[in-house]
Amino acid sequence: MQYSQPMDRPVNPQSPAGDRATPLRHRDDLIAHGLVRPEDGPLLDEVAARYATAIPPAFLSLIETPDDPIGLQVIPSPAELTIAPHERVDPIGDDALSPVPGIVHRYADRALLKPLLICPLYCRFCFRREHVGPEGGLLSDDDLNQAFDWLRARPAIREVILTGGDPLMLSPRRLRRIMDALTAIPHLETIRLHSRVPMAAPDRMTSEMLDALETDRAFWMVVHANHAREFSEAARAALRAIQRRGIPVLGQSVLLRGVNDSVPALEGLLRAMVTARVKPYYLHQLDPAPGTAHFHVPIHEGRALLEALRGRVTGLAWPTYVLDIPGGHGKVPIGPDYIGPAGDSVRDPNGVRRTLGGDVL
Numbered sequence: 001m002q003y004s005q006p007m008d009r010p011v012n013p014q015s016p017a018g019d020r021a022t023p024l025r026h027r028d029d030l031i032a033h034g035l036v037r038p039e040d041g042p043l044l045d046e047v048a049a050r051y052a053t054a055i056p057p058a059f060l061s062l063i064e065t066p067d068d069p070i071g072l073q074v075i076p077s078p079a080e081l082t083i084a085p086h087e088r089v090d091p092i093g094d095d096a097l098s099p100v101p102g103i104v105h106r107y108a109d110r111a112l113l114k115p116l117l118i119c120p121l122y123c124r125f126c127f128r129r130e131h132v133g134p135e136g137g138l139l140s141d142d143d144l145n146q147a148f149d150w151l152r153a154r155p156a157i158r159e160v161i162l163t164g165g166d167p168l169m170l171s172p173r174r175l176r177r178i179m180d181a182l183t184a185i186p187h188l189e190t191i192r193l194h195s196r197v198p199m200a201a202p203d204r205m206t207s208e209m210l211d212a213l214e215t216d217r218a219f220w221m222v223v224h225a226n227h228a229r230e231f232s233e234a235a236r237a238a239l240r241a242i243q244r245r246g247i248p249v250l251g252q253s254v255l256l257r258g259v260n261d262s263v264p265a266l267e268g269l270l271r272a273m274v275t276a277r278v279k280p281y282y283l284h285q286l287d288p289a290p291g292t293a294h295f296h297v298p299i300h301e302g303r304a305l306l307e308a309l310r311g312r313v314t315g316l317a318w319p320t321y322v323l324d325i326p327g328g329h330g331k332v333p334i335g336p337d338y339i340g341p342a343g344d345s346v347r348d349p350n351g352v353r354r355t356l357g358g359d360v361l
């Protein structure tokens with residue numbers, strides 16, 4: 001690893017307004033920082049033709065070696081050119097569930113609103129990797145108004161989930177306008193926002209950004225983090241600033257080969273969340289997006305990892321292990337089962353089967 005190169009890159013004209021720190025995006029910058037091998041250049045150009053790259057300073061400073069749990073998440077790899085037969089461009093079927101631009105509606109009581117497709121970094125395993133990117137997907141005012149109309153006409157929808165892309169890559173002014181429009185819809189009881197910004201670009205969590213999130217509705221944030229080291233001092237300060245505004249923060253992670261697929265790594269991640277007052281919500285089974293097979297961890301391994309934590313790690317740290325069933329059939333829990341096949345016994349946290357009597361059956 002070398003950091004002798006100057007960190008201040010030429011300002012990328014595609015950078016959204018308010019982006020203070022310029023991420024690494026180009027193959028030559030990655031080579032100059034020792035993150036990729038020069039001889040991989042031509043293959044990386046092929047990767048770059050399909051998938052966006054951005055390594056923000058907050059993540060760059062955490063990378064110790066390119067194949068460590070931070071580097072693997074964000075550094076493009078020739079392995080992404082290997083597309084397995086079962087991998088799909090739209091692994092969880094979002095495209096078929098979009099009634100108007102920016103809305104995804106699969107469950108009766110909630111809908112996603114994706115105001116943009118820009119992220120602070122581009123995860124190499126992202127299930128929307130064919131869509132996200134720095135030029136991408138900013139909804140026009142007309143599109144936004146159509147999305148608000150769609151939500152307004154559907155009183156069954158109680159919760160809107162702001163996602164993308166990453167909604168905290170919007171300018172505070174634009175985010176404020178979206179929050180105002182949502183808060184004006186009486187049946188929206190809950191507004192949820194999914195983001196990687198507190199970890200990946202903590203300097204975006206300014207008081208203007210926090211002001212933009214104020215609402216009289218129940219407002220919840222879910223942050224995406226996959227390794228304990230993402231909880232840097234700056235990230236923890238950003239999370240504190242969010243929590244001081246009275247916003248509960250949950251964590252979501254993807255189970256990833258080489259990143260968090262060992263008991264110590266997963267335990268470290270979940271404990272880092274609890275310590276940062278972030279309640280682990282979902283541990284996602286990897287969606288089969290193109291070129292992500294090298295991150296795949298089989299479900300039986302994921303279940304064994306969680307079993308190894310049961311009883312040893314605080315219950316606060318326990319996430320629901322979920323699979324988004326390929327083809328758009330929805331998310332279901334796939335964690336370890338403790339109840340026996342006949343329903344009259346359970347395994348205890350040490351794996352010993354205990355017969356249940358009439359007192360609980």
Ligand SMILES: *Cc1c(COP(=O)(O)O)cnc(C)c1O
Binds near residue numbers: 105107
């Ligand atoms: C994941 C997802 C949600 C949120 O699901 P929760 O289980 O409530 O977190 C909502 N809508 C769609 C389309 C989703 O994919």
Ligand code: SF4
Binds near residue numbers: 119125132164
């Ligand atoms: S932050 Fe989310 S949407 Fe953006 S690249 Fe990562 S997984 Fe995909």
